[in-house]
Amino acid sequence: MKKTIMFALSFLFAAQCFAEEISFPTVSYEGEELAAVKLWEKSWSGKKITAENVDQVKDFLHEGAYNAVKNPEIFGADAIWFEVVPYRPYTLSKGIIEATKKYAPNSKLDEKGGLVGYGDVAGIPFPQPKTGIEMAWNFDGNTRGDSHTEVQFGAVVDCKTRFERETEQHRWELYWIGRCDVPPTPAFSKEVNPRGIARSFFQRHAAPADFVDTTMLEIKYKDPHRMEDLWVYTAMFRRIRRYANNQRTDSIDGTDMIYDDQDGWYTSVLHNTYEFKGREDLLVVRHQDAAKVERIKGQGYWSGLQRERANLWVVEVKNNDKNYIYGKQIWYLDPEDWHMDFKVMYNRQGQMWKMYEFGFDEFPSYGGQTTPIFNTEHIVDFLRNHGSASKRGIKEVGLEIPTTLFRTKSLKQKSY
Amino acid sequence: MKKTINVFSATFLVLAVTGIFVSDGQAAFHLFDEKLRVKGSVYEFMIYRTNIKDDEKQYRDSDLGLMRAKGTLELLYKAVEKENLQVNVFGFFQWWRESVPDVDDEYHRSMTNSNRKRFQGPYYDQDDWINELYVDLYAGKWNIRLGKQIVFWSEVEMVRTIDRINPLDLRYTTPGIDPFDEMKLGLWMMRGFYNSDLPGQLVFEWIWVPGDYEGVRTPREGSNWGANPGPEGKAELRPRPFGQGAAVNEMWRKSQPAFSIRNSTFAFRVRGNSEVSIFGEFYLLDWTVSYYHGMNNTPVANRGKLGEPNILNMDPSTTNGYLNNLAIRRLLGADFLEVPRGLWEYKFFDAVGASCQTYVPKLGAVVRGEFSYEIGLPELKAYTDDVEASPSYMKQIIGTTERDVINAGVTVDKPLKSNWLSQRWGASGVFDCTLGWFGQWRLGDVSRIRRTFAYQDRSQTNFTLTVRTRFRNNEVWPTFRMLYNTRNWGYGVFAVRYTPGKHLRYELGYLWFFANNPYAFREANAEDNDSVYFRIGYEF
Numbered sequence: 001m002k003k004t005i006m007f008a009l010s011f012l013f014a015a016q017c018f019a020e021e022i023s024f025p026t027v028s029y030e031g032e033e034l035a036a037v038k039l040w041e042k043s044w045s046g047k048k049i050t051a052e053n054v055d056q057v058k059d060f061l062h063e064g065a066y067n068a069v070k071n072p073e074i075f076g077a078d079a080i081w082f083e084v085v086p087y088r089p090y091t092l093s094k095g096i097i098e099a100t101k102k103y104a105p106n107s108k109l110d111e112k113g114g115l116v117g118y119g120d121v122a123g124i125p126f127p128q129p130k131t132g133i134e135m136a137w138n139f140d141g142n143t144r145g146d147s148h149t150e151v152q153f154g155a156v157v158d159c160k161t162r163f164e165r166e167t168e169q170h171r172w173e174l175y176w177i178g179r180c181d182v183p184p185t186p187a188f189s190k191e192v193n194p195r196g197i198a199r200s201f202f203q204r205h206a207a208p209a210d211f212v213d214t215t216m217l218e219i220k221y222k223d224p225h226r227m228e229d230l231w232v233y234t235a236m237f238r239r240i241r242r243y244a245n246n247q248r249t250d251s252i253d254g255t256d257m258i259y260d261d262q263d264g265w266y267t268s269v270l271h272n273t274y275e276f277k278g279r280e281d282l283l284v285v286r287h288q289d290a291a292k293v294e295r296i297k298g299q300g301y302w303s304g305l306q307r308e309r310a311n312l313w314v315v316e317v318k319n320n321d322k323n324y325i326y327g328k329q330i331w332y333l334d335p336e337d338w339h340m341d342f343k344v345m346y347n348r349q350g351q352m353w354k355m356y357e358f359g360f361d362e363f364p365s366y367g368g369q370t371t372p373i374f375n376t377e378h379i380v381d382f383l384r385n386h387g388s389a390s391k392r393g394i395k396e397v398g399l400e401i402p403t404t405l406f407r408t409k410s411l412k413q414k415s416y
Numbered sequence: 417m418k419k420t421i422n423v424f425s426a427t428f429l430v431l432a433v434t435g436i437f438v439s440d441g442q443a444a445f446h447l448f449d450e451k452l453r454v455k456g457s458v459y460e461f462m463i464y465r466t467n468i469k470d471d472e473k474q475y476r477d478s479d480l481g482l483m484r485a486k487g488t489l490e491l492l493y494k495a496v497e498k499e500n501l502q503v504n505v506f507g508f509f510q511w512w513r514e515s516v517p518d519v520d521d522e523y524h525r526s527m528t529n530s531n532r533k534r535f536q537g538p539y540y541d542q543d544d545w546i547n548e549l550y551v552d553l554y555a556g557k558w559n560i561r562l563g564k565q566i567v568f569w570s571e572v573e574m575v576r577t578i579d580r581i582n583p584l585d586l587r588y589t590t591p592g593i594d595p596f597d598e599m600k601l602g603l604w605m606m607r608g609f610y611n612s613d614l615p616g617q618l619v620f621e622w623i624w625v626p627g628d629y630e631g632v633r634t635p636r637e638g639s640n641w642g643a644n645p646g647p648e649g650k651a652e653l654r655p656r657p658f659g660q661g662a663a664v665n666e667m668w669r670k671s672q673p674a675f676s677i678r679n680s681t682f683a684f685r686v687r688g689n690s691e692v693s694i695f696g697e698f699y700l701l702d703w704t705v706s707y708y709h710g711m712n713n714t715p716v717a718n719r720g721k722l723g724e725p726n727i728l729n730m731d732p733s734t735t736n737g738y739l740n741n742l743a744i745r746r747l748l749g750a751d752f753l754e755v756p757r758g759l760w761e762y763k764f765f766d767a768v769g770a771s772c773q774t775y776v777p778k779l780g781a782v783v784r785g786e787f788s789y790e791i792g793l794p795e796l797k798a799y800t801d802d803v804e805a806s807p808s809y810m811k812q813i814i815g816t817t818e819r820d821v822i823n824a825g826v827t828v829d830k831p832l833k834s835n836w837l838s839q840r841w842g843a844s845g846v847f848d849c850t851l852g853w854f855g856q857w858r859l860g861d862v863s864r865i866r867r868t869f870a871y872q873d874r875s876q877t878n879f880t881l882t883v884r885t886r887f888r889n890n891e892v893w894p895t896f897r898m899l900y901n902t903r904n905w906g907y908g909v910f911a912v913r914y915t916p917g918k919h920l921r922y923e924l925g926y927l928w929f930f931a932n933n934p935y936a937f938r939e940a941n942a943e944d945n946d947s948v949y950f951r952i953g954y955e956f
Contacts, residue, residue, distance in 0.1 A: 156889055158842075163891070166918050195691055208918060209955035212444055212455055227777060229700055238568040238597050242702060242773050242782045247831045249838075250846040254890025325835055325845070347839055384842055386889060408689050408702055409611055409619045413559060416492055416506050 024100045024127040026335050027089045028311040037087055037309055044084045049307075051079065060283045060309060062332075064344060064355040064382065068301045074385050076159030076298035082305040088287055090336045090362060093145070093369035095181035099123030103186075109133065113270055115140075119177045119196065119222040122186035124338055132274025132315045138338040139331070140269050143175040145363070145371035145397035146182040154390030155300075156254050162298025167253055167390070168207035174401045175199050177222055181366040182398050192403060196222040200406040204414055210236060211253065213415040217406060218259075224268040230259070233411035240411050249325040255388035256354055256379045258325065264340030264356070265331070271321075277314040282332065283307035284341040288359035290375040290391050300387015302378050305359055311335055326353070334360075337372055347383075354381050366398025373397060444490075444956065456489040459921075459953035461589075463640060467946035472644055475526040480519065481640035481947050484588055486512035488547070501555050508548040513537055514588065516640070526638030526645045528657045531665065535587060535636050548602050559609040564602040567623065569685065569706065570771075570786065577786035577823045577854070578706055578769035581623060581683060583713040585633040587641065590939065593909060593927065593949060603681075604628040616688035625681035625710070629673045629762065632713040637661035641942060646746075658752050660809075663742050667735070668715055671760035679762075681710030703772040715760035716794045716816040725799070725812035735759045736812050763794040765818070781830035792818040798866030808935055811866055820859040827852040827880070842888040852880035876937070877902040891915055905931035905940035911949075923951040 029037050049057055054069045061069075072080040100123030107125035108116050113133050115125055124141045126134035154167040176197045177187040187193070203216040213235035220228045230243040248259040248267065260267050285305045293304040317329040327348040332341050342357040359376030378389040404410075444455035463481035489509045496503035514536045517524040527535065538544035543564070550563025570579030582600040589599065605625040612618045635641035638657050645659040673679045685706040692699050723734025730744065731737035732753050741753065769788035776783050795818065798804070798811035831846045838845025857875045858865065867873075879902075884895045893913040900906040911925030927947045931940035 158889065158891075163917055165890075165915070206444065208915075209444065209455065209457070210915065210921070223698075226698055227775070229775065231702075237595055238566075239570065240702070241829075242775055242784075244775055244780060244782045244829060244831055245777070247846060247848075249833060250831065251844050251886075251889065254886065256889070323833070323835060325833075325838055348835060353839070381842075383839060386842060404611070404613075407611075407617050409609075409617065409687065413554075413609070413611075416490075 022101055022104050022127055024097060024104065024124060025090070025092050025337070026127055028087060028309070028335050033311075034087075040309070041084070041086050045086050047084050048081050049084060050081045057084070057283065060281060062282060062342065062344065062355070064352065064380070065283075065342075065357070067382075068380070072299075072301075074159065074382075075301040075380060075387055076157060076162055076385070077296060077301065077303065080299075080301055080303050082283075082303070082307050083292075084283065085287060085306045085308045087308045087310065090286070090372050091370050092337055093181050093365060093367075093371055095146075095185065095366070095369065096123055096143075096337065099180040099186060100125075100127055107137075109137075114224055115269075118224070119187055119198070122178045122180045129276075129313070132276040132317075133269070135276060135313050135315050135333055135338075136265075136269045136272070136274045136317070136331075139264065139333055139340060141178060142338050143178050143180060144173070144263075144339075144373050145365040145369075146179045147172075147174045147399055147401050148363075148373060148397040149173070149395040149399065149401070150373075151393045151395065152390050153393070154255065154388060156256075157298060157300035157387045157389065159298060159300045159385045159387055164297060165254065166207045167205070167211075167255070169203050169205050171201055171203045172401055172405060173199070173201040174403070174406065176403075181369060181371070182400065188403070195219075196226075197406070198222045202405050202410060202414075205235075205253075215411045215415045217408060217411055218266075219406065220267065224270040228267060231408055231411055233415055235415055238412075240408060256381045256386055257356065257388060261345075261356060261379070264343055264358070265317075272317045272319050275316045275318075277316050277330070279311055280314050280332070281309060281311050282341075284310050284312065284332070284334075285357065285359035285376070286310060286334070286341070286361075286372070288361050288374075288376050290359070290361070290393075293359065293376050293391065295389060300378065300385075300389055301380055302359070302376060302389055305376070310341065312341060334372075339372060339374075352382055354379060363394050363397045369398070371397050451494045453492040454490070455956060456487065457953055457955040458485070458487045459951060460485050461949070461951045463947045463949045465640070465945065465947050467944055469944050472944065475522055475638065475644055475646075477520045477522045478516075480516045480523075481945070482588060482949075483515040483519070484512055485515070486510065495551075502553070504552040506548060506550055506552055507546070509545055510547045511538055511545055523638070526657050527636060528638075528662050528666075531636045531638070531657075531662060535639060540633065541630070546602065557611045557613075559611070561607040564604045565607060566597070566600045566602050567605075567607070568597060569704070569769075570596070577825045578704075578767075578771055578788045580708060580710075580713075580767065580788075581625075581681075583630045583632045587633050587635050587639065590641065590907070590927075590942070593911075593925065601630045601633070603630060605681075616690045619687040621685040621687065623681070623683040627674070627676045627679040629675075629679050629681075629711055630713075631668060631672060631715070631762065634665070636665065641945065643941070658742070658746070660739060660742065663739060663755060666755040667738075667759045670755055670757045671715055671718070671762070673711065673762050679711065681708075683708045683710070697777060699774045699776070701772055701774045704770065706769045706771075708767040708769070709764065711762045711764050712794050715762045716796050717813045718759055718761045719816055721756075721759050722813060722815065725814045727812070732756070765793050766791040779828065779830065781828045783826065783828050785826045786824065788823045790821040790823070793821050795819050796866040797864045800863050808867065813866060814864075817865070819862070819865065822857045822859065823855070825852060825854040842891070844886040844890070846885065848882075848884045850880070850882040852878075852882075854878040854880070873903075873936075878906075899939070901937060901940070903932065903936040903940070905929075905933070905936050905943070907939060907942075919954050919956055921951075921953045921955060923949075925949045925951075 051070050069080050103121040103123050115137050124138045129135045149172050152169045156165045176193050179185045197219050199220040201218050205211040205214040215233045218230045227245040233240045286308050288306050293302040313333040315331045326345045328346050330344045334341050345354040347353040356379040358374035360372045360374045362370040362372050365371040375392045380387040444453050446453050461484045465479045465481045491507040493505040517532055534540040548564055550561050550565050553560045567581040584599045585601050603625050607623045610620040637643055637659050638645045643661045645657045687704045690701050717735045721734050723729045723731050723737040725736050729737040730741045732741045767788050767790045771786045773784040796813050797815040797817050827850050829850045831848050834845045837843045855877050862874045879900045881898045886893050895911050898908040907929045909927050914922040929943045929945050931943035934941045934943050
């Protein structure tokens with residue numbers, strides 16, 4: 001008995017020591033670095049950056065973004081511009097901070113790179129990461145307020161011919177594990193989640209005309225080796241079709257995005273290998289007023305983005321499948337809540353092929369907290385001068401979505 | 417008759433080709449504070465025959481097979497939106513005009529007036545213009561749908577196995593061009609669902625069709641997909657458009673059951689979603705089990721009015737007699753006799769069915785399977801060949817019987833990827849390939865089962881292949897479909913769909929039919945129907 005008490009006390013003491021080493025939230029700049037950024041912002045904050053002056057901020061732009069502003073005609077525009085706004089750290093929810101401080105001290109990876117205890121923990125597992133795979137697990141740990149609903153208004157744009165096809169989807173998304181804010185935390189019980197679902201979304205299409213009422217259900221599992229399940233109810237044929245997993249590299253509804261690209265990376269962390277490439281100080285879209293983005297017909301890349309400086313973690317990502325559609329991806333991860341600010345995809349010949357850029361903002365979430373979620377995005381194809389630009393009307397974050405929505409029966413019943 | 421192209425078709429064609437339609441706008445629009453959603457489409461569908469044989473040319477002035485303008489209007493009204501009660505009203509309305517009989521005199525003359533009138537527009541039944549119209553009520557775990565509906569129970573394409581609630585309208589197109597779902601006829605019914613919390617997420621569904629019976633609408637005699645109104649060769653038969661096919665169509669129509677509770681159809685289905693682990697691999701199975709009790713969608717002869725099964729029977733009040741009489745009258749050019757009522761009977765049968773689909777990781781494919789066991793399917797009887805050596809479609813009907821029939825089908829959907837292609841021409845780089853096998857077995861003695869098609873066949877086997885891909889970010893959709901029956905008949909379709917913007921849709925395709933014996937099956941009978949087709953439409 002005595003031994004047990006001693007062991008428990010020493011364990012608690014050790015845990016406390018580890019906990020003290022955890023620093024979260026982590027901001028992009030502190031101290032002198034922050035002062036230098038503020039000084040730079042005195043010259044640039046509020047300025048409109050166009051093809052004429054983009055060279056002056058070239059050092060803070062990825063070459064893809066620089067090329068789009070410098071040569072707007074490649075994306076069907078007469079001019080592409082953005083505005084520089086001051087850097088602002090995010091106000092993260094109490095839930096994600098507490099979960100990170102609670103679980104991160106004991107976070108570790110198994111020999112295959114899997115996160116030990118995945119499904120029973122929450123928060124950002126490695127707030128001070130050292131390796132690429134730890135950064136990937138941090139990205140995976142961001143649950144975007146645990147649930148949200150949104151309506152996406154997009155356009156698939158051929159920038160050469162200026163043909164556009166509208167898309168509109170209504171989406172409900174729920175995290176079943178890794179929950180920080182909305183009870184139950186950190187996960188639904190086994191009774192509610194006997195299949196070990198990690199995350200699910202339900203989507204109903206409202207455009208283009210041929211896809212109105214098409215519904216989609218995707219389930220990602222806690223078991224990292226288990227493939228996602230995807231069902232699509234095609235209203236045109238009124239049939240629920242199960243999708244094969246190897247259709248995940250197929251484009252979604254003709255956009256430049258494949259299924260794996262959703263939210264940056266939708267599938268298991270363990271499908272890739274990761275190499276940390278360093279940190280980069282770049283202008284990215286972290287506080288975007290969605291009403292301020294604009295584009296003309298035939299333009300596949302947003303103007304009016306509000307870019308601020310952030311010190312991003314850069315990770316090179318290669319898929320374990322040698323025949324994967326992308327030769328490699330470069331992820332640019334935000335140091336504060338570990339969302340992806342943008343990523344660049346290369347083809348197997350090593351050419352820069354696509355760039356997927358997100359525009360985030362902070363939204364009210366469960367219990368009066370705030371959560372960063374993206375409300376604008378574009379994914380552009382540099383080889384074909386093609387783009388898919390969309391806005392996301394975030395309806396509610398951190399809500400209680402009935403888990404019964406994520407059943408195949410809903411595909412037909414929420415449709416006509 | 418005036419050779420005036422239907423005004424609607426022509427106007428639509430000109431507008432669509434020149435793209436004068438409004439190019440901006442929403443996919444659907446909403447009214448009354450978003451309570452009413454309105455969407456619809458206008459399409460012109462044209463078939464041009466490329467292989468009309470000399471024997472058929474006497475029935476055609478042109479090579480046009482179809483020129484059908486169709487408009488649809490879909491309304492969804494959210495009547496009640498409370499937390500525990502939602503009531504929606506859904507309506508899908510349609511109108512069409514098939515114009516070939518207007519521009520082709522010989523084609524016009526090859527159809528009976530009655531068939532032609534019902535063929536050229538939504539005039540077969542008075543509610544044909546309503547494809548669906550129902551009230552959809554959600555209360556807790558219950559969902560009740562009341563009204564005219566179309567039900568989709570199938571998992572597979574191209575061959576029907578368990579999807580039998582709604583009959584088909586095969587007068588205008590074939591499953592190779594359009595999916596079955598486009599050809600279904602709505603029925604007035606009560607349909608309910610109970611979404612349980614039982615293991616397997618079971619959903620219980622039941623259907624009651626209180627007497628709204630529709631038979632299958634087979635291709636009309638003299639029309640593009642129907643038989644010619646006379647035999648091959650220059651037989652100057654009169655009245656020309658009233659051949660055996662038209663007579664049988666008319667007999668079936670006049671024997672159609674009345675709208676009566678006694679003629680109700682019942683169906684039940686349980687849908688589940690179960691997880692099983694086999695050799696350490698998880699399989700999530702989407703499965704259904706179903707039961708059906710209803711009338712067959714084709715009738716059998718009324719035994720009481722069959723008449724003597726020999727060619728000397730000329731009694732027009734009996735089925736055999738009427739058909740013999742008609743044949744002689746046509747040769748002699750005598751007047752056509754009114755078809756009596758009640759020569760045929762629509763009979764009930766039962767069927768149990770099951771379906772399942774799952775992703776199989778080892779194959780990298782989704783496997784779907786369907787099975788149905790039809791109990792007591794009504795059949796006609798005929799003499800065997802050694803007693804009456806005439807072709808199956810000419811055999812006298814000697815009685816009726818029932819047989820059990822087993823249907824089964826399996827499809828494998830496997831996407832084949834090409835990384836090379838995915839970086840060119842906006843291609844998806846994915847070829848969605850579906851390989852299917854379908855079998856049908858008639859149980860018991862089949863030697864005297866009279867079928868116009870598939871006579872004396874105990875079983876038949878079909879293989880299907882569909883390959884589909886996309887270019888230019890889903891603007892261009894090439895598709896290849898093929899069906900091969902082991903009796904050496906089948907068809908292939910190659911089509912390209914072009915969707916350049918929000919609203920306009922184009923499709924160009926080629927249909928190729930082949931058959932060793934055109935009487936092996938209904939589709940085999942279309943062996944000379946090779947065609948080019950073009951579809952142009954506007955969707956909103």
